[in-house]
Each structure stands twice: as structure tokens, then as C-alpha cells.
Amino acid sequence: MKQAEANNRRSEDEHDLAGFSHGNELPELLTLINDEIHAGLRVQQDDSPSVTKSDTQKSIGRHICIELAGKQIAIPLTSILEAGTLQILQPLPFLPSWLIGITNIRGEIMSVVDLSSFLDSNESLHEAGQSYLLVHNDTIKLVITIDRIVGTRSLYSLAAEVPKAGTNEMMISDYFSEQAVYEEQDTVKELSIFDLNAFLSSDKLQSFATI
Secondary structure, eight states: OHHHHHHHHHHHHTTSSOOOOSSTTHHHHHHHHHHHHHTTOOOOOTTSOOSSSOTTOOEEEEEEEEEETTEEEEEEGGGEEEEEEOOOOBOOSSOOTTEEEEEEETTEEEEEEEHHHHTTOSOOOOSTTOEEEEEEOSSOEEEEEESEEEEEEEEEEESOOOOTTTTSTTSOGGGEEEEEEEEETTEEEEEEEEOHHHHHHOHHHHTTOOO
16 A cells, blocks of 8 residues: 555656746746745655655655756755746846846845856856746845756655765765655656755855845
């Protein structure tokens, strides 16, 4: 019975909000993601069945999966207030390249950080029209731009250390807390969890992004 429930959960995971393309379906994906955020479906499910037969792989809750420099990484949904497409970007002078300006989100002025640039990638764009996440912790709230929003998934812990080089050579391991897995079409796939609190609390960010 427990195995049947696990199979049902895996089937549900395959229908997470991750089956959308880059084109006209993006607004629908963003609407569904924001509906999930606002509906409070951000609770960790530590007692849920595992994605595989291993009893050590437990649910770590809902995450938003994003693409960054060709790699897929995940951020806990509890740390995200909104997902969208950046409509306004006002550059500011005398700032590091990763702090690309400010924007207006629902009447509130927010600093905008290009996450790829922050993590030392040279493949970032600095313009309106990029996908963004409005993220926060107890002390700071800001916008991060990313390459693409893939969707939301239920993820499961993986008992493995994050490689010292992070998810690839450009990623900084200090900002990745653990590895996780999800199941898609009967295949278990692995990705890294971005440690948003470490990012938001870093001296590098705190020195500049408190506009």
C-alpha cells in the first residue's frame, strides 16, 4: 500500500509545473507558479514517501526550478514572493556588474541582481524582458534575474555532498546547500539546491544591494 502511494506521488510529481516552453505558454506558467505561491503550497513535506526505494531520500518540499548558465538548479518556494518577466529596468551608475539596477514591483522599488553575473558567469543579459524571481529572507528583499523559469517540483534529498566546484565551473559552492532529485518519466534526475539565505546574507551582496 505504501509503495502504491509512493507511485501515485511520483505520478503527481511528473505533472508538476515544468512542462512549458519559452514561448506563449510562459505567462500561463508564471500565473500558475504565482497562484501556488499565494495559495500557500510552500510547506515542506518531510514525512512524504521517497522518490526512489531508498528510505534516506525524503521530501524536502516544493521548489522552483530555474535554468542558469545551461544548468538547472532549484530554490525553495518558501523563499520566493513572486515570479515574472522584468518589465522595467533602470540602470544605476557606479555599481558592480551584477547589480544591474532597480525596478518597480507593485509600487515598491527593488534592487535587481543578475544571478549569473553574481556567480561569475559571463553569459548574462542586462535588459528588460528577462525572467525574474522576487526573493527574500528576514532582512532583505530583492529581485534576481535568471535565464529561464522551468517550473515547480517536489524534490527529495540526496545523501551526497555538493562538489567543490558547485553545479559547474562557474558556480560558487558556498551558495549551494545540497543535491536533490526528482522523477520525470520514470527517470530520476539530479540537481543542486541554491542556498538563498547564504546568498542574501553574503557580505558581497550586503555591501551593495541595500538600495
